[in-house]
Amino acid sequence: MLTRVELGLAPEDFAVLAIGDLNENKNHRVLVEAMVQLPGNVRLLIVGDGPLRGELEALAKQLDVSDRVSLLGFRKDIAALLNACDLFCLPSKREGLPVSLIEAMATGTLVLASDARGCADVLGGLANTLIVREQSDVAWAYRIMSIQQEGCSITPFELKSRASAFW
DSSP states (O other): OOOTTTTTOOTTOEEEEEESOSSTTTOHHHHHHHGGGSOTTEEEEEEBOSTTHHHHHHHHHHTTOTTTEEEEESOSOHHHHHHHOSEEEEOOSOOSSOHHHHHHHHHTOEEEEESOTTHHHHHGGGHHHHEEOSOSHHHHHHHHHHHHHHOOSOOHHHHHHHHHTTO
């Protein structure tokens, strides 16, 4: 099993994971921008590869958060990564059936998702709590920080139960 130490995470770090192709639609940029407003112990791990990798690396450096943003490239150990992290974020502009969201829920990892088509359908009754309605770095930072500091009333059992409807 993959450990937080293997990911370079300290015990006090709050690890946020995003998975997807590095393209405009997946909107990882908003999470990198949100890191500026988040406490220093928040770490962003992005799994995937694509045409925006260099741009995201440059943005993290420009915003002075490159020490807290890791682009991990293509990975096959998604369940292990999800289990090692505190929160999964899906900031996509468009989705059909968001498989990465379902995978995260199936592990019981807490999730936040954009208001993209498909996300609310997958979340069902949990959507009111777990959808970020505004696509801004401020909105994402606020929701991530709220969960980090206050937790969330949604249980891993609820997430797993909802995900099981799609497997």
